[in-house]
Amino acid sequence: MDALVLHRIQFAFTVSFHYLFPQLTMGLALLIVVLKTLALKKNDEVYHDSARFWARIFGVNFLIGVVTGIPMEFQFGTNWSQFSRVAGGVIGQPLAMEGMFSFFLESAFLGLFLFGEKRLSKWGHWWAAFLVFAGSWLSGFFIIVTDAWMQHPVAYTLSPDGHFELTSFFGLLLNPWALLQYAHNMSGAVVTAAFVMAATGAFYLLEDRFVEYGRVFLRVGVTAGLIFTVLQIFPTGDLQGKYVAKHQPASMAGMEGLFKSEVGAPIVLMGQPNVATQTIDNPIAVNGVLSFLIYGTTRDEVKGLDQFPKENWPTNIPLLYYCYHIMAGLGTWFVLLMTVSAVLLWRGRLFNTTWALWPLMLSFPLPYIANIAGWVTAEIGRQPWLVYGLLRTENGSSKYVSAGNTLFTLLGFMGLYAVLSVLFILLVYREIDKGPKPGPEVESGTLVSAA
């Protein structure tokens, strides 16, 4: 296999695996702050214990997130050295700022948040939770700024020796693409956390264990779930879609499987793109909707792939199309499920409605799939560019790192991450099985530390 493909697979694999964890911790950090606020306002031990339970789940997720995150920063240099060389002066900035402004913050307060409740006052501990939340969301912001610059480069000039140089600090940080992507991404993270919390609540009710906690989890999970599944589509997803259509029209055409430009372009709900014939096999389509979604009228023309030279087409159109449709399809299911659950919650019937608890429990893996599929859509859609319109992916990898070396390290990561997965599932299962109920002091303080 060719080295470039292996560099791409390794980065894609390590970053996708990594992002299974921060998407939960970023969302959960917010929900834990909510739980702690409610606990203090209501002075209710059930909420306090709930916050402690989710802090334990958070701890395990955070650990795996940290250890799988470190390789990401390194891989810019190890696997994408030509890219780093020309773009490091710009994207090194947010990456360095992430270390200075969010990793130090998180590492200082995580230990106090996870194990310092007895050392701190009630509100002191609330602040520790809040600062961990702030640190993790700040970290997300700097990463999104980095990716957004690759998607939509701004605030740069090309120096005579071929490097990108930054021209405006705030131009980079306030890249409109970054702001839209950040809103969409963080909302997606809260959706994951809300589903995981609601699913755990549903599990406890269906099992008839820790019932009062299960109800709290459902109440908070479904409420947050309804708010953020809606925000996920409107306005964040809608705005980002329009921005992609405007600035990356070829990506949008690939996402929608639109091979030919059309006035009143239809939206394809189902069907398979066939690159050979440049048609959609067995499509189920609704006329005019795509034009409407992008331009607000059903009569505008949407650019198809035929408007672009073939070498600038996204390199894997079927994957792009499927990921985008999976993301959008799941997003619709999320709104549906959360709306029904919220209505039942409001009517006071959710806790006894088995037919709603089952799908709530079983749906928790779906936001993970949707979040990863969304990221694949963004990154595959950007192809063949590494920096959109400026640097092609094939010119970004490390040319002296051979295919054999990359395959070896890819397999190494796969093996190591398989071990991490097993450990993770074991530890999270134990926490859920043990439940949020405070037992006799179990090994307190022997949990060693922070991250």
Next chain:
Amino acid sequence: MGAIWFWIVAAMLATYVVFDGFDIGAGIIYLLVARSDEDRQMILRSIGPVWDGNEVWLLAGGGTLYFAFPLLYASAFSGFYLPLMIVLWLLVLRALGIELRTHIDMRVWRGFFDACFAVASILLAIFYGAALANVIRGVPLGEDGFFFLPLWTDWLVGPNPGILDWYTVIGGVVALVALTVHGSLYVALKTEGGLHERAVRLARGLWPVLVAITMVSLVATAVARPSTLENYMRYPVAFAIPAVVIASLAGLIWFCRGEQLKTAFLCSCAYLVFMMVGAAAGVYPTLLASSTDPARDITIARALSGQYALSVGLIWWTLGTVIAIGYFVFVYRMFAGKVSTTPGHGH
């Protein structure tokens, strides 16, 4: 501007070595001095609240290096591809070892993670030392500023060296011994009883080895890359750096014998800092030397980012550093003093 960022990055990496150095050192001596489960928990509790903050200096320093000297980051990280990947895996295993051992109360579970922590710490120290030695010695840079090094070739410091040769092996041993002493002093400082005694004894016992290997490394550096002496010849005041290294070694044993462990530990910090400063002063203004042709050296001027980015960077870097120091003071005060022997209190 280039000089400022050179010393900023050097200072961040030195901070990393001093801070993460003591928890890596604690890992190196972990199986040696901590025999019982209580002892092991004491060591882990002594580094528990701080180790991940210490490791952030590596990430922040790496990020700063990336931003200020993109060519160096790109060239060095891809050229040292395999050893860096191994370092990454070791960092993962070490973190698991520290954090997961107490999650399940099973001897085999704890033993497994104890081994992860100790072995990964030992190997990391060796890798870091060898990495620094590689940078000092130089690598066969191509005209484009890139290279790829095999793990070893003929073990000689020639135009086509491997990652391991006689010189970089010495570098690895220096780091291993220095961090062992550093970690022993830290553990001694934070604990009481038999564990404390054994840690002090280990630091004292290793001291002659540390002195010997330090001297060997200084001579070896002058042999492996004679040009490192040029800056020293030009500015003889720089010889104060090795003088401080020797003084801190003397202070280390003096205060260790006098049971003034805090001062001994500070001497160990000074030793590590000035070893790094001495190396930086030797290579300046080269960041990564070419082993074949000095014209291909990656120098500060060649690798430096744009002026605007660096000026803005200076502002947020200063702000970020002040805040980070604030966190460190806060956390280290919170967990000051010796860790208690009973779980559930200390940390």
